Amino acid sequence: MSIITTKGLTKNYGKIEAVRSIDLNIEKGEIFGLLGPNGAGKTTTIGMLCTIVRPTSGTAAIAGCDVIKEPAQVRRKVGIVFQDPTLDTVLSGRENLELHARLYGIPRAVREKRITEMLELVDLRQRSDDLTRTYSGGMRRRLELARGLLHRPAVLFLDEPTLGLDPQTRARIWEYIKRMAQVEQTTVVLTTHYMEEAEQVCDRVGIIDHGRIIELNSPDALKESMGGDTVMLKVKEPDLEKIRSLPYVSKAAVIDGLVEITMRNANQHLPDLLSHIQNVECVEIKVPTLSDVFIKLTGRDIREDAPEDSGGWVDSVVRYRQRGS
């Protein structure tokens, strides 16, 4: 069942076409990643789905509620974690959640229990009475995740949830995201430009470039579309015919003195492959990554125009000013 559907969703800022006619169906319970370089339209798309940005044309519905006609209902059904931190640093962790609970109309009877439950889920219960200005970057992100899920949204939007964090913290945040999506049975829509991270977390990814979704599939299927894995061997007198005759091999050629073999599931078939070849001196396996897929589709590396880690608020102010104009 689709929890998010968009038809021809479009946003123009003056003459700039930020998002061009996006058709999406996101299934209930999946973790969906929107991948693309800075300025590709990821944040604008999420903004439209959360009713922060008004679409120029097209429609979008979340759990059956139209983002243009029923914004209040949509807002109640979504949780958002913004790219830039939005915690109230004058308040403690618990107070931040209390404020959010009241804004989302969570009844007093369940409020305390729910807040404690979420603080436990992100392992912040011990620190919950400290002001959030004393929290580390990773702790702040975790509290924001807890806040985003506090009112049991049908969909949780995460805009670059690991931006500006160190690699270890990033890995932990992804663990929390996966765990929380599972415990809370929430659909998660996220944007990121860390391809290898998206690969591990997302059930499906949509690659977005210049405001269009140019490819949409599971990470495995996208990688398979690259034609399989590449194995390079250093061999004296290779028997190419024999290699080509193996069922899992699709191509084999000698390039720069190395035998380059394109095949399915190299990790699994390598022992068998090697058993057919004599005198192998050296082996290298190259498994395609989402980054390779991205380069193939767009002709450039996503990191070439990765978002800058600081000065984000200026961008967000600019985005907000443009809203509705």
Add this chain to the structure above:
Amino acid sequence: MAMPDAANNGFIRRELMGIYAVWWREFKVFQREKSRIVSSIVQPLMWLFLFGSGVGASVSVSNINYQDYIYPGILAMLVLFGSVYFGLYIVWDRKLDVLKAILVAPVSRLSVFMGKVLGGCTDVTMQIIILFLFSFMFPSINPWGIPQALLLLFITSIALVSMGLALGSLFESLEGFQLISSFLIFPLFFLSGALFPVDDKLPFWLRGLVKINPLTYAVDGVRGALLNIHIFPFYVDFIVVTFFAVIMFLIGSVLFSRMK
């Protein structure tokens, strides 16, 4: 358009909870920033005891001590500065993205605005109450007039917090602060009769400016309540200040709702 009662009640309940949530946040901030409260009280006290004693040594007005005479004016000053700066502070909130999380919640902008206004008024009223604790040091003050004065100052605060929020919605950086201080807050203060009597001795142009300043009516009403010295009857002061508050509230809520 008829709405089922249940849905209607739910809507009103949620909006009220939203107003309360925003107010609650402001109140927490107020409780935490003790140094700010101290400094905001010290300044009016300096006006009363340093400026007031200095000028009062050679000046008395309407047969009372100059310090006592300006006490109502200094209360109005505290309301003016405290309220407008409170409102302007949203520029900073927006810069730090604190408001962003509140503005995407399923609560109307009007409710967020109301919560902010109430939060600011509470903040200022608490400071006024602290200043009232010093009123025993001014022998001419009639303590029975305090509730009436407090009411008028509260309404004035609604007007001025709304004005601050309205301006804060328009500005995107803190650079505008100096301009607003110089060209709005100080003129409103000096032209309110807070520090001098508004009588026939004033040059006509100054008297004219003082009479079109809504803050004059707040000062006059408070001075009437506390010292029984006034130009206008209390009901006139009350009506003018209330009208000012309604207008500012409307302008503020519109600008705040349009804020990006």
